[in-house]
Amino acid sequence: MIATNTLPHVRHVAMVSCVGARNEERSYCGRTCCGDMLKNALKLKEVDPDVEVSLFYRDLRSYGLMEDYYLKAREVGIEFLHYEPETRPQLDVEGDAIAVRYYNDALRDHEEARCDLVVLAVPIVPEGNEPLSRLLRVPLTTDGFFMEAHMKLRPYDFSTDGMFLCGLAHYPKSMREVIDQARGAALRAAIILSKDMVLCSGAVSQVDESRCTGCGLCAKACPYAALTMTEGTDTKVAAVTQAKCKGCGVCGPACPVDCITIHHSTDSQIDAEIDALTGAPHEVSEPRILAFLCNWCGAAAADNAGTSRISYPTAIRPIRVMCSGRVEAKSIYKAFRQGMDAVMIVGCHEVDCHYVSGIGETIRRVPYVKKEASRNRH
Numbered sequence: 224m225i226a227t228n229t230l231p232h233v234r235h236v237a238m239v240s241c242v243g244a245r246n247e248e249r250s251y252c253g254r255t256c257c258g259d260m261l262k263n264a265l266k267l268k269e270v271d272p273d274v275e276v277s278l279f280y281r282d283l284r285s286y287g288l289m290e291d292y293y294l295k296a297r298e299v300g301i302e303f304l305h306y307e308p309e310t311r312p313q314l315d316v317e318g319d320a321i322a323v324r325y326y327n328d329a330l331r332d333h334e335e336a337r338c339d340l341v342v343l344a345v346p347i348v349p350e351g352n353e354p355l356s357r358l359l360r361v362p363l364t365t366d367g368f369f370m371e372a373h374m375k376l377r378p379y380d381f382s383t384d385g386m387f388l389c390g391l392a393h394y395p396k397s398m399r400e401v402i403d404q405a406r407g408a409a410l411r412a413a414i415i416l417s418k419d420m421v422l423c424s425g426a427v428s429q430v431d432e433s434r435c436t437g438c439g440l441c442a443k444a445c446p447y448a449a450l451t452m453t454e455g456t457d458t459k460v461a462a463v464t465q466a467k468c469k470g471c472g473v474c475g476p477a478c479p480v481d482c483i484t485i486h487h488s489t490d491s492q493i494d495a496e497i498d499a500l501t502g503a504p505h506e507v508s509e510p511r512i513l514a515f516l517c518n519w520c521g522a523a524a525a526d527n528a529g530t531s532r533i534s535y536p537t538a539i540r541p542i543r544v545m546c547s548g549r550v551e552a553k554s555i556y557k558a559f560r561q562g563m564d565a566v567m568i569v570g571c572h573e574v575d576c577h578y579v580s581g582i583g584e585t586i587r588r589v590p591y592v593k594k595e596a597s598r599n600r601h
């Protein structure tokens with residue numbers, strides 16, 4: 224409409240930024256709206272320099288080269304009016320007449336502007352991503368966009384190997400950024416496709432098919448869909464696709480018949496660590512705490528404390544596990560039986576779990592373990 228000049232009766236246009244964004248319901252910044260608003264305002268001025276344009280903004284986020292639009296907009300006489308969330312511009316509409324009531328920060332006074340057109344800058348809103356996220360076992364952010372493996376180190380990858388992301392599924396971005404990210408994602412995929420063979424880690428789990436009852440609980444718990452149910456002799460049994468397995472160990476505690484071996488973190492290795500730590504000498508006055516530390520957060524923090532020469536109480540006995548979801552109920556009970564006063568499990572922040580949903584499994588399991596432990600105590 225602007226480009227074809229089909230807005231002949233419009234003499235004053237008001238544009239309002241951050242509508243439906245950066246609020247309690249939707250906390251993220253729309254990112255593209257400020258730039259689009261500026262471009263549209265400039266186009267209006269180009270088509271008809273006599274049109275008045277008032278731009279109501281909360282914070283003008285014209286990042287990168289979009290700053291040029293902002294500077295140009297000021298040169299051509301576009302009016303910028305700042306507002307705070309509590310003094311949002313209010314609209315009164317009567318027939319074709321629109322009045323915008325607002326608080327003028329500079330004059331510290333309430334004012335009113337008559338407009339022919341009000342344009343609201345709204346953010347891109349993700350919709351319907353949950354089914355795809357469940358199907359592909361890839362995480363979403365709290366805002367409902369797909370989440371990359373690491374914001375800085377792996378911005379094109381999902382945490383599941385061989386899956387890449389780009390575009391608005393990731394978060395709101397300009398077409399230029401979408402194209403750049405799409406190229407990056409295509410290159411990441413090409414690296415895999417150009418190889419004859421892909422090397423995988425040996426830190427994987429294995430199912431003892433002769434004992435598996437086919438309940439499928441491990442497959443539900445695995446964050447990477449590395450466990451699938453296949454036809455066994457009499458019934459379906461679980462099988463690990465080792466190329467997909469990340470070795471988190473979350474499947475181990477999920478198995479009710481204990482028939483999964485986590486090769487690099489076996490039950491007997493963990494038992495031996497518990498035996499060694501519960502048997503270590505201690506001050507009688509100190510309560511003893513066995514701490515299971517996730518490799519990527521708690522253990523890293525403990526290491527960091529060590530290298531920074533920060534001491535922590537000797538009453539804390541740490542055991543490193545790849546993921547807090549690896550911790551078995553039987554290990555917790557064993558620690559209490561062997562005299563520990565408390566057991567601490569340290570895992571990643573829920574939206575930031577290194578193994579996607581490992582900490583979610585821990586949070587789900589711990590209340591059952593506590594309930595069982597208190598039942599056995601009475």
Ligand code: SF4
Nearest residue numbers: 445468469471472474
């Ligand atoms: S170790 Fe982790 S990634 Fe591997 S099969 Fe078990 S739950 Fe899945």
Ligand code: SF4
Nearest residue numbers: 435436438439441478
């Ligand atoms: S949880 Fe254990 S018994 Fe159930 S399917 Fe998996 S390996 Fe088999």
